[in-house]
Amino acid sequence: MKAEIINDRVLAEKKAVNELYNTGYYGRPKSKGLELTLIEAAYLAYRGKIDVEHNGNVLDFPGFFKIASTLHPSFELKYIVYKDLRERGFYVQPGVTDFRVYPRGSHPGKGAAKQFVYVRSERVPMPLKDLLRSLNAAENVRKQMILAIVDEESDITFYEVKRPRIKGGMGDSLYPDINTEATFLEDRVIIWDEDASTALFENGFYGKPLDKQRLQLSLVESRYLMENGVINVRNRQDNVMDSESFTDIASKIEPEFLLKNSVYTDLREKGVVPKTGFKFGSHFRVYAQVESPAKIPHSEYLVHSIPSDHEFRLPVMSRAVRLANSVRKSMLYAVPEDDGIDYIDIGRVKM
Amino acid sequence: MKAEIINDRVLAEKKAVNELYNTGYYGRPKSKGLELTLIEAAYLAYRGKIDVEHNGNVLDFPGFFKIASTLHPSFELKYIVYKDLRERGFYVQPGVTDFRVYPRGSHPGKGAAKQFVYVRSERVPMPLKDLLRSLNAAENVRKQMILAIVDEESDITFYEVKRPRIKGGMGDSLYPDINTEATFLEDRVIIWDEDASTALFENGFYGKPLDKQRLQLSLVESRYLMENGVINVRNRQDNVMDSESFTDIASKIEPEFLLKNSVYTDLREKGVVPKTGFKFGSHFRVYAQVESPAKIPHSEYLVHSIPSDHEFRLPVMSRAVRLANSVRKSMLYAVPEDDGIDYIDIGRVKM
Helix, strand or coil, X not given: CEEEEECCEEEECCHHHHHHHHHHCCCEEECCEEEEEHHHHHHHHHCCCCEEEECCXXXXXXXXXXXXXXXXXXXXHHHHHHHHHHHCCCCEEECCCCEEECCCCCCECCECCCEEEEEEECCCCEEHHHHHXXXXXXXXXXXXXXXXXXXXXXXXXXXXXXXXXXXXXCCCCCCCCCCEEEEXXXXXXXXXXXXXXXXXXXXXXXXXXXXXXXXXXXXXXXXXXXXXXXXXEECCCCCECCHHHHHHHHHHHCXXXXXXXXXXXXXXXXXXXXXXXXXXXXXXXXXXCCCCHHHCCCCCEEEEECCCCCEECHHHHHHHHHHHHHCCCEEEEEEEECCEEEEEEEEECCC | CEEEEECCEEEECCHHHHHHHHHHCCCEEECCEEEEEHHHHHHHHHCCCCEEEECCEECCHHHHHHHHHHHCCCHHHHHHHHHHHHHCCCCEEECCCCEXXXXXXXXXXXXXXXXXXXXXXXXXXXXHHHHHHHHXXXXXXXCEXXXXXXXXXXXXXXXXXXXXXXXXXXXCCCCCCCCEEEEECCCCEEECCHHHHHHHHHHHCCCEECCCCCEEECHHHHHHHHHCCCEEEECCCCCECCHHHHHHHHHHHCCCHHHHHHHHHHHHHCCCEEEEEHHHCEEEEEECCCCCHHHCCCCCEEEEECCCCCEECHHHHHHHHHHHHHCCCEEEEXXXXXXXXXXXXXXXXXX
């Protein structure tokens, strides 16, 4: 079937409407024929369905591919994803997003698209702002947001991006009847009193015992307990520290302290238990509920705090999500905003 | 038993030599008594073996701990690791490195220390230069190098650092009888000839098929095959590209191109097969041998290229190693040096 490149589209002759659109939902029917995107046209050319002409010459597949690659940014990336989805049996249409994908058994005209697919190269950092804009656009029309990331060898990994519901079972895990002394040593805080240590560790899963009598707290735990009047922190010279001086020193020890602290506080207030996620390379691993340190359940989330101007380096994101999923946890990114923390769940999906 | 802080040491009375050194190998016997480090003394104080005096006052445990923390940098970190090792039944001695650890069943005077243990805080970036200096020091005296990383909640993760032997089975996996045309599109290279595509993919596991006729190559694969005269690369305007112009463009697409390229070349020359490690967040996953893409074996290594002035952020390193180990691979870091690539294997160990 004949087709011709016109600007950045390909126009196929009139009978294409019947043979390609009505059977496979390729292109958009127009009065002059069937209008195809360069990506749709490349796929149809590869399958031998159309012969594309340019300036009067019929192009072979490499010839068309090279021209399309110069006309359309990220042409190869998008072609690779389009071809993959088509070959898995999905009907795919170009949209405001890269692609709209119809659920199996459905097609344009029969039902609505289920997914918005965004194509990215692993090499190009992805600004959080872009991700949020896409997520909000998809959520507004109740579509599933899918990121298709193409690596340097053209393998595709699909991720679903969504907002999680975080619900904890810790209820009120603060202990207003405790008020105990603690010392800020070099970069951690120690509670010296045995009863307070035991109560905080056993009931709230705060800190880690230094030994049977004493409890070590992390900086975020310390500030949270300090703000809630549970501990009085002194420095090594035995001077009482206020919240401000504590925060100053903690921020020197840990440049991301304030970022982490706002997420820690929000998670505790949601009734879940955040503990360090160091072993997983994230800020926190999060338990929905810990009844006792003697029987610690599976932690459900890994949470990493990022500022609103964050740029995802995709190999790093890929590693974080893969690691989280390999230990049956969800990978959440937590973004402090003016009106609270925005959590985003990124997980691998099979299409 | 009485002991006294003198400068940054603790001197225990004479009978300590018999009661603490001869039974537990604490401290170093001196004519005046038993000299202990602050860390050894804190552990003995915690266990109620010594009462430490300072300026004539007997200190309780918190009192001694606070003073020791001001006298010795990273005192708490090191105390936590020392206590952990002692409680696992190891004899531990302070050394040029943080600790020398004796194998189970052995002790000072009976045999040699087996491990050098270096203690680090997760929060403090670790310069590669420091790591290499420590590794070389340990290797020179045939000790195992152990990194003990203490997280913000005082949990310890132990890593063994060593140099791997990388040996591949691909022999000569280049095909001097192939010489084929390829096009550098936007950010990847395509070979259009079916026979060449099939041979390179099937025999050398180069690239990924775009379809049955054509092969996509990554930038490092392309440059390697170009340098070896296997492919002639043209740009989209059909002009032949030389190695220099290819490298220039590839480095713009991928700022780490040259770093990755030198490691890719070295790995291929060692007879192994490096493929992208994107899904694992590393530069390469590496197969010892791939006889055919139809039966791809387990890949043995993840390899990440780092420059010689690299600083490890330890949560990132932790994630990389954990992910690699969870899929039964070794995590290798590859450092291009003047005389070749220095590979370092970092893996979690249980003590």
